[in-house]
Amino acid sequence: MELFWYIVLMTMLAVYVILDGYDFGAGIIHLFFAKKEKDKKAITNAIGPFWDANEVWLIAAGGVLFFAFPTLYASSFSGFYLPLIMILWLLIFRAIGLELRGQIHNTIWQSIWDKAFGISSLLLALFFGVALGNVVRGVNLGSVVNGVSTHEAHYFFLPLWNPTFSPQAEQLGILDWFTVLLGIVGVVALTIHGANWIIFKTNSDLNEKLKRVVFNLNFVLLALVIISLLVWHIIEPKPFHNFLDTPWLWIFPIITFTGLFGLFKVKSFQKHGMGFLFSSLFLFGGLTSTVASIFPKVLPSTNNVNPDLTLYNVAAHEYGLSVGVYWFAIAVVLVAAYMVIQYRVFKGKMDDVGYGEH
Amino acid sequence: MEDMLFYDRMQFAFTITFHYLFPQLTMGLSLMIVYFKGKFLFSKLEKYNDAAKFWMKIFALNFAMGVVTGIPMEFQFGTNWAKFSELTGGIIGQTLAMEGMFSFFLESSFLGLFLFGEKLMGHKLHFLTGFLVFLGSWASGYLIIATHSWMQHPVGYEIIENGRFVLNNFGALFSNPWLLPSYLHNQAASIVTSSFVVAAIGAFYLLNNKHNEFGKLFVKTGVVFGLISSLLVAFPTGDWTAKNVVKHQPATFAAMEGIFETEEGGSEIVLIGQPNMLEKKLDNKIAVPNILSFLTYQEWDAQIKGLNEFDESVHPTNVPGLYYSYHIMVGLGTIFIGLMLIAAVQLFRKKLFKTKWILWSLMFMLPFPYIANTTGWYTAELGRQPWLVYNLLRTADGASPTVSSGNTLFTLLGFIGLYLLLGLLFLMLAGKIINKGPQLNQH
Numbered sequence: 107m108e109l110f111w112y113i114v115l116m117t118m119l120a121v122y123v124i125l126d127g128y129d130f131g132a133g134i135i136h137l138f139f140a141k142k143e144k145d146k147k148a149i150t151n152a153i154g155p156f157w158d159a160n161e162v163w164l165i166a167a168g169g170v171l172f173f174a175f176p177t178l179y180a181s182s183f184s185g186f187y188l189p190l191i192m193i194l195w196l197l198i199f200r201a202i203g204l205e206l207r208g209q210i211h212n213t214i215w216q217s218i219w220d221k222a223f224g225i226s227s228l229l230l231a232l233f234f235g236v237a238l239g240n241v242v243r244g245v246n247l248g249s250v251v252n253g254v255s256t257h258e259a260h261y262f263f264l265p266l267w268n269p270t271f272s273p274q275a276e277q278l279g280i281l282d283w284f285t286v287l288l289g290i291v292g293v294v295a296l297t298i299h300g301a302n303w304i305i306f307k308t309n310s311d312l313n314e315k316l317k318r319v320v321f322n323l324n325f326v327l328l329a330l331v332i333i334s335l336l337v338w339h340i341i342e343p344k345p346f347h348n349f350l351d352t353p354w355l356w357i358f359p360i361i362t363f364t365g366l367f368g369l370f371k372v373k374s375f376q377k378h379g380m381g382f383l384f385s386s387l388f389l390f391g392g393l394t395s396t397v398a399s400i401f402p403k404v405l406p407s408t409n410n411v412n413p414d415l416t417l418y419n420v421a422a423h424e425y426g427l428s429v430g431v432y433w434f435a436i437a438v439v440l441v442a443a444y445m446v447i448q449y450r451v452f453k454g455k456m457d458d459v460g461y462g463e464h
Numbered sequence: 465m466e467d468m469l470f471y472d473r474m475q476f477a478f479t480i481t482f483h484y485l486f487p488q489l490t491m492g493l494s495l496m497i498v499y500f501k502g503k504f505l506f507s508k509l510e511k512y513n514d515a516a517k518f519w520m521k522i523f524a525l526n527f528a529m530g531v532v533t534g535i536p537m538e539f540q541f542g543t544n545w546a547k548f549s550e551l552t553g554g555i556i557g558q559t560l561a562m563e564g565m566f567s568f569f570l571e572s573s574f575l576g577l578f579l580f581g582e583k584l585m586g587h588k589l590h591f592l593t594g595f596l597v598f599l600g601s602w603a604s605g606y607l608i609i610a611t612h613s614w615m616q617h618p619v620g621y622e623i624i625e626n627g628r629f630v631l632n633n634f635g636a637l638f639s640n641p642w643l644l645p646s647y648l649h650n651q652a653a654s655i656v657t658s659s660f661v662v663a664a665i666g667a668f669y670l671l672n673n674k675h676n677e678f679g680k681l682f683v684k685t686g687v688v689f690g691l692i693s694s695l696l697v698a699f700p701t702g703d704w705t706a707k708n709v710v711k712h713q714p715a716t717f718a719a720m721e722g723i724f725e726t727e728e729g730g731s732e733i734v735l736i737g738q739p740n741m742l743e744k745k746l747d748n749k750i751a752v753p754n755i756l757s758f759l760t761y762q763e764w765d766a767q768i769k770g771l772n773e774f775d776e777s778v779h780p781t782n783v784p785g786l787y788y789s790y791h792i793m794v795g796l797g798t799i800f801i802g803l804m805l806i807a808a809v810q811l812f813r814k815k816l817f818k819t820k821w822i823l824w825s826l827m828f829m830l831p832f833p834y835i836a837n838t839t840g841w842y843t844a845e846l847g848r849q850p851w852l853v854y855n856l857l858r859t860a861d862g863a864s865p866t867v868s869s870g871n872t873l874f875t876l877l878g879f880i881g882l883y884l885l886l887g888l889l890f891l892m893l894a895g896k897i898i899n900k901g902p903q904l905n906q907h
Contacts, residue, residue, distance in 0.1 A: 451584055
């Protein structure tokens with residue numbers, strides 16, 4: 107039962123990253139590449155009717171984490187207190203930036219909210235990458251000092267950074283060179299993803315330029331992925347042991363690289379959705395490969411005193427997990443139906459939706 | 465430790481108070497928008513469609529505020545109340561996860577269609593999307609109050625090692641006797657807010673001699689919805705809710721009502737007075753004898769236990785706060801019924817739109833349903849203190865063990881600053897939409 111909910115949770119997170127990821131990416135494109143009002147309109151039209159529903163995946167995944175793995179929810183949310191609250195603030199800024207810019211037709215007003223939307227999208231992409239880095243690297247569970255736990259074995263607290271900026275220091279921080287590296291991977295990957303969404307959903311003049319951006323950034327992304335894989339060994343001596351033990355898991359890295367290499371053909375795609383498909387594959391593969399490499403750990407311990415948190419020692423009781431399957435199955439069918447309806451009504455190009463003009 | 469708990473509580477109280485200013489309007493307003501749109505489908509009168517579209521704009525703004533201030537609520541269970549989440553997550557996580565899956569997806573998917581899809585879908589489907597948004601927002605309220613009810617009156621659980629609460633009866637979460645009365649009470653109160661807002665904006669237009677046709681429609685609709693919902697808040701839902709409190713949380717009930725001493729021959733109902741916690745009595749009291757006993761038990765001389773009979777350890781933490789919250793809620797609720805009754809009589813006599821003082825009163829009444837809803841929630845929450853899970857888990861034992869008070873104060877200050885900005889922007893933009901008014905036959 108724990109395994110079922112683990113797969114559900116990871117799937118929901120992957121869906122969240124793919125869906126809200128294009129919103130973040132569109133925000134980054136909006137920040138750096140959209141100079142003309144027409145381009146900005148095209149971008150907000152392309153995500154306007156969707157961003158809210160996309161964000162629900164985060165809330166819903168949070169809900170499933172809460173109910174299926176309450177100990178992990180409690181431990182990680184209190185331990186990552188500061189970055190999580192900052193993510194909340196950024197989500198607020200991004201949302202009001204999007205929703206409010208069209209409410210008043212004034213240049214200063216609009217440029218303030220454009221920046222709020224763009225900058226918070228950029229920082230969110232960075233933070234989500236950093237978050238993944240923190241989970242891979244692990245934390246000092248039980249806040250061990252000199253070999254003695256100062257808290258219960260599954261609690262910890264991380265400051266934003268430690269003075270050495272090293273992922274191997276005894277007292278860790280949220281930001282170190284490893285987690286920031288993954289943060290940058292997140293920013294680059296989501297920028298590509300967002301650009302692909304805009305190409306897919308608009309007839310904007312920007313699209314030709316964005317194809318070049320995707321193509322060039324893809325080289326950067328490939329380089330970053332290779333560097334990340336190399337330094338992974340410093341964090342985790344045997345990062346591939348799960349893949350060696352269970353060969354079918356290689357499907358996840360294969361998906362990742364299919365997505366990555368497929369994007370080099372972005373300039374010759376006939377269908378506008380192809381780029382988006384490949385960047386979705388990359389995000390899905392990247393996330394699943396990462397969690398597969400630490401499985402069954404969900405939050406590794408960096409000390410020898412307290413054990414890792416695994417999906418088995420953080421889960422809720424059997425009855426609750428079983429009864430949840432019933433309502434969850436009903437809900438999934440409904441959610442799928444809503445998505446089909448939503449994407450059918452807003453199918454094709456979105457240039458004329460008139461988002462933000464109400 | 466003490467100040468850590470204080471900041472955790474302040475942050476939750478502040479963020480939830482601010483958050484609930486928005487859903488209380490959207491839940492009631494979605495019903496009224498569905499009414500306007502439905503009326504348009506039946507009557508084919510364009511003004512009803514225009515009314516629906518006008519309120520949709522206010523709704524969209526409120527909804528966005530509700531969403532952005534709502535996400536922190538779910539996160540804060542984990543960030544600030546980790547121990548509580550760890551111990552009870554297997555139970556309250558069920559209802560909270562269901563809220564995400566059943567209502568947020570429904571609301572957010574169809575809100576986009578409702579706001580941007582009228583041209584693409586035609587009026588009937590547009591009505592349907594509005595109805596689904598309404599359904600989603602009411603489902604959300606239901607699941608939140610199911611969670612709330614479990615904390616007030618825990619059911620369907622057992623406690624295993626380490627003090628962990630484990631669910632053993634899923635159905636009990638929904639057959640909880642606390643749930644239905646609280647839900648109906650809360651939803652009726654939400655319609656009170658939306659009715660008063662609709663009526664107030666209508667009165668504003670009439671007094672301004674602008675958009676008169678819509679002014680009349682809004683005042684009329686607001687008064688009809690407002691009278692019905694104000695009555696429903698008091699009876700039967702309020703009465704029913706209070707009877708739950710007296711049955712399951714008698715010390716809370718005594719503190720709410722300001723009854724310190726058990727009175728032989730029936731308890732009086734306190735209208736005004738200040739709790740004196742040093743001498744455990746009520747100062748400057750104005751009260752009507754025996755009414756409380758009658759309202760509670762339908763017997764004039766029924767005995768109601770005073771607060772002083774309960775051990776101090778089970779007293780609500782903040783008796784004066786609880787007492788004032790409750791009395792403000794009840795006092796305002798009474799005024800709402802009175803005003804709406806007079807307005808309805810004038811409406812029936814076809815004199816309402818010319819009775820200036822009622823229009824002025826309706827306009828100035830706009831903030832008060834918000835205060836009544838907020839103090840109503842304070843009554844429920846302060847009434848439960850010092851417990852997170854009534855009688856089983858103390859608030860002091862639920863906070864995050866590793867988050868220091870300095871960090872919580874930092875984020876609390878951040879939330880205060882950010883929400884101040886949000887509040888200002890909201891008022892500015894809502895003011896702009898209202899000032900511009902509904903557009904005739906806009907397409």
